[in-house]
Amino acid sequence: MMLNPFSGVLDRFFGRGRHSVTVPSMDGALQPNRLLEHATPLLQDSGADNLVSCAGVLFFTVGRAVWRLAPGAKAELHHPLPDVACALAASPGGQLAVALHSGRVLVFRDQVPTQLSAAEQRGLKCITAIDFVGEDQIVVANGSATRTQAQWQADLLERNSSGSIWKLHLKGDRIEQLASGLAHPAGVLAAGDTVVVSEAWKHRVVTISLSDGKRTTQVADLPGYPGRLARCADGSAWLCVFAPRSQLIEFVLREDRYRTEMLKTIPPEFWVAPAYRSGRSYEEPLQGGAVKQMGMLKPWAPTRSYGLLVKLDDRLQPEASFHSRSDGDRHGITSVAGIGQGVVFASRGAGGLFVLDDKVQAGAVDAIAVH
Numbered sequence: 001m002m003l004n005p006f007s008g009v010l011d012r013f014f015g016r017g018r019h020s021v022t023v024p025s026m027d028g029a030l031q032p033n034r035l036l037e038h039a040t041p042l043l044q045d046s047g048a049d050n051l052v053s054c055a056g057v058l059f060f061t062v063g064r065a066v067w068r069l070a071p072g073a074k075a076e077l078h079h080p081l082p083d084v085a086c087a088l089a090a091s092p093g094g095q096l097a098v099a100l101h102s103g104r105v106l107v108f109r110d111q112v113p114t115q116l117s118a119a120e121q122r123g124l125k126c127i128t129a130i131d132f133v134g135e136d137q138i139v140v141a142n143g144s145a146t147r148t149q150a151q152w153q154a155d156l157l158e159r160n161s162s163g164s165i166w167k168l169h170l171k172g173d174r175i176e177q178l179a180s181g182l183a184h185p186a187g188v189l190a191a192g193d194t195v196v197v198s199e200a201w202k203h204r205v206v207t208i209s210l211s212d213g214k215r216t217t218q219v220a221d222l223p224g225y226p227g228r229l230a231r232c233a234d235g236s237a238w239l240c241v242f243a244p245r246s247q248l249i250e251f252v253l254r255e256d257r258y259r260t261e262m263l264k265t266i267p268p269e270f271w272v273a274p275a276y277r278s279g280r281s282y283e284e285p286l287q288g289g290a291v292k293q294m295g296m297l298k299p300w301a302p303t304r305s306y307g308l309l310v311k312l313d314d315r316l317q318p319e320a321s322f323h324s325r326s327d328g329d330r331h332g333i334t335s336v337a338g339i340g341q342g343v344v345f346a347s348r349g350a351g352g353l354f355v356l357d358d359k360v361q362a363g364a365v366d367a368i369a370v371h
Helices: 008-013 149-157 245-252 254-267 356-371
Strands: 042-045 046-054 057-062 065-069 076-082 085-090 096-100 105-109 112-116 128-134 139-140 163-169 172-181 185-191 194-199 204-209 215-219 224-231 235-242 307-312 318-324 333-339 342-346 352-356
Touching: 046 085, 046 096, 046 342, 046 352, 057 085, 057 333, 065 085, 096 128, 105 139, 128 224, 128 333, 139 185, 163 185, 163 194, 172 194, 185 204, 185 235, 194 224, 204 224, 224 333, 235 333, 245 254, 307 342, 318 356
Parallel strands: 046 333, 085 128, 128 185, 185 224
Antiparallel strands: 042 352, 046 057, 057 065, 065 076, 085 096, 096 105, 105 112, 128 139, 139 163, 163 172, 185 194, 194 204, 204 215, 224 235, 235 307, 307 318, 333 342, 342 352
């Protein structure tokens, strides 16, 4: 079939195809609710992130340290780190691996760390997520080749697709590339002979074969930017959506001159870009017009930040969701882990860890059944 050489020009003129600024509505399993607002506060610490569950104990990172939180106990320091942590994983056998902003990966066996430098030597300075493949290998997601993890907004506004997936061999400290050219892989999960990857800037979840690198789209056109993944014992998984899409941002992403000037002249906190939290300053975008009516922020108002946690079934299809809408504050969900009958999530917007108990989880299923 011969492609029309003018199709791109026509699509841009009519605002269709890849030039469309439409955003999918939240419906079906993603029907909006307020269930994240009903979660119980667990720990108020704005730096808590990178949650994993190991042998019934919750591990997480705060800056340059790994912390542990056993049921019924207070959080305690597990191990200090030489650099700021950016990802954490636990193996079936109880090993912990933590990736640092420098690109180094530390693997803990009984609190004795082994330093792996292969990722650092390859220049992986934007590690967004890691996961164990058995006990001797780690799959690594590097979000960008030009930006750090903290510069994710700039990576989106530059429309980069320089992310990659790697396999790190613990024995011999070797690393090999599995995939490249990804639009900011922000979550990774080893699943048999494939790796599940959330590709944030393409709003989708894909699987990548460990043998030949073949990519298969599992979930497409999400209404937000998907982040980290966490497995469940029954084969299902959790997906964090750390920020929402909007027509305004979709429009800005198609205006190259505007974005270039904005990146050069405007402070990052005031960019027209998604965020972990918003509404803290009158100088931010979207502070007038229809956002507030009668002095009140409506739950359906346009917003740069949002809270969304999605439960995926064993076929990686959404089956339930938990929301904190525009008028809530538990936005910027960056990490999740199951522990006991509950689910713990990290909210960068609210600055802390929260627990969804089994009753709140059942509420999401009931809400979908009603609709």
